[in-house]
Amino acid sequence: MGFATNAIHVGQEPDPTTGAIVAPIYQTSTYVQTELGKDKGYDYARTNHPNRKALERTVAKLEGGQSAYVFSSGMAAIDAVFRLLRPGDHAVISEAVYGGVFRLATQLLVHFGLEFTFVDTSSQDSVLGALRPNTKMLYVETPTNPTLRVADLAALGKLATDRSITLVVDNTFLSPYLQRPIELGAHIVVHSMTKYLNGHSDSTGGAAVLTRPEDAEKIYFIQRSAGSGLAPMDCFLVSRGLKTLAIRMLQHNANGIAVARHLDAHPKIRKVYYPGLPTHPQHDIARKQQRGPGAMLAFDLGSLDAARRFLNQVKLCSLAESLGGVETLISLPALMTHASMPVEVRERVGITEGLVRLSVGIEDIEDIIADLDQALLYV
Ligand SMILES: Cc1ncc(COP(=O)(O)O)c(C=O)c1O
Known part of the structure; x- marks a missing residue:
């Protein structure tokens, strides 16, 4: 199916109990078990809920990922992705990155033993020059916020993959309609869904789209352990926005x-x-x-x-x-x-x-x- 069809239908099947074309907002914190240890697929809304699951399916499909997890904001999604790193690991980041990412890295994550270098990721030579033996992640915004510098994703995808470095791309500025980083070699895509994906300035939200099952498992663990998943009403709003x-x-x-x-x-x-x-x-x-x-x-x-x-x-x-x-x-x-x-x-x-x-x-x-x-x- 085409992009617009997927945006309207994937994860948005009619409600099986009533036939409602738009699934209800499951505004509930907990789910009753039919017997001890048996539930109907959900137990507690921090862990998961139907509106989140639906939205995650749509976002994964549109970005061409294997799975997606949605968060209370773009920063919560980005924070979860950086938590894939371990103390002593190094990440290279676009120097003209969104200010919140710069703050997260330099004022918070550095205190947990992570190292960061900010370079012009539109220059492959600058990226190569910044690599260290402990570089595990290349985090790229393209186009950058706000100076609109563009990085060559296919070249960076190859550079990263050849060196077993995870290429993370923030696709907020274009949305998967205008750019599909995974097809160009990205391993992870992040979004502030507060922006184009929702599109109506009425909720915040973030997404991490994964291509590897081992990353997906870790990101889901972080989402449910840290309690940073997106709430039902906000999932509903982003799902509605995505249709257009x-x-x-x-x-x-x-x-x-x-x-x-x-x-x-x-x-x-x-x-x-x-x-x-x-x-x-x-x-x-x-x-x-x-x-x-x-x-x-x-x-x-x-x-x-x-x-x-x-x-x-x-x-x-x-x-x-x-x-x-x-x-x-x-x-x-x-x-x-x-x-x-x-x-x-x-x-x-x-x-x-x-x-x-x-x-x-x-x-x-x-x-x-x-x-x-x-x-x-x-x-
Ligand atoms: C490119 C980009 N990435 C990430 C974020 C962070 O997203 P949020 O504000 O939803 O936490 C923003 C916010 O403006 C952004 O512009």
């Missing part, structure tokens, strides 16, 4: 291209970061491995003052953290999503105080552009 993922991504992508081209031609904008522009340094790799450039972009207004004036004037675009919702969201990474990154790291990866990030929604394109244009008059 294909059609939403088509429109996000079309709107993203239109906004990027418009801003790129605008005299007040110094630089637009978007893999769909021929001037993007990894444009060719993006064309090769992505079904489209997506709807995430960033642009530099030159200074914090200019960015502030612009952000205080937008009306349709909502000034908010997060991305991937149907509504256009706009933010200033240096003061918002990436505030936890030290200034010198931010500067090295290009997150200046004038850098604005845009998550282009699926409103009418003329309205989005008109809003950006009127706010740019204040810059």
Whole structure:
């Protein structure tokens, strides 16, 4: 079956007891045993519940994984994946990674004996140069948040597999509709489902998609032991959102291209970061491995003052953290999503105080552009 069909039907069979086309929300903490030691497949909602199981089946199918586990947030999923490592292990991470991942690694996981090196994963030489004998994981965001650097997944997949290193790819920015990292060689895919997978900005959620049974067993153990699995209502919301993922991504992508081209031609904008522009340094790799450039972009207004004036004037675009919702969201990474990154790291990866990030929604394109244009008059 095709992607859109799978998104609508896999894990979403009609309820066997009533025929309801949408399965009920199993808002219950425990499940009654028919006799001692015998249950109907569920015993306690921390361990598992039908809404979680359904969503996990859909996500695994869409990413082409063998299994998936869903968590209370993207960070909970990412934390679970890093817990596959043991004290003394080393991981190489994209330097322009989501700020929360940087904070998790440098302020929390280091205290448990893990070692991290942050490099530009769009350069294979930088990745090779960072490898150590104890490197066990390569954690890649592509495109990166917010500077949209693209890593060559097929090349990194080979590099990792040849050295028995686990390649983890954060596919949040594109969703499996626009990029399928497992087909390119990733061993694990992670998501903030808070973003495109749910798509309606009304729940948080995360996913870890696995290709190897040994990883799946460990991740499920972590999920049920740490109690970080996604709750029934949130699973229901993400499952509902997923049904329109294909059609939403088509429109996000079309709107993203239109906004990027418009801003790129605008005299007040110094630089637009978007893999769909021929001037993007990894444009060719993006064309090769992505079904489209997506709807995430960033642009530099030159200074914090200019960015502030612009952000205080937008009306349709909502000034908010997060991305991937149907509504256009706009933010200033240096003061918002990436505030936890030290200034010198931010500067090295290009997150200046004038850098604005845009998550282009699926409103009418003329309205989005008109809003950006009127706010740019204040810059
Ligand atoms: C690329 C990326 N990965 C992971 C996360 C973390 O996800 P969550 O906020 O659902 O914990 C985010 C959050 O913005 C993100 O942008």
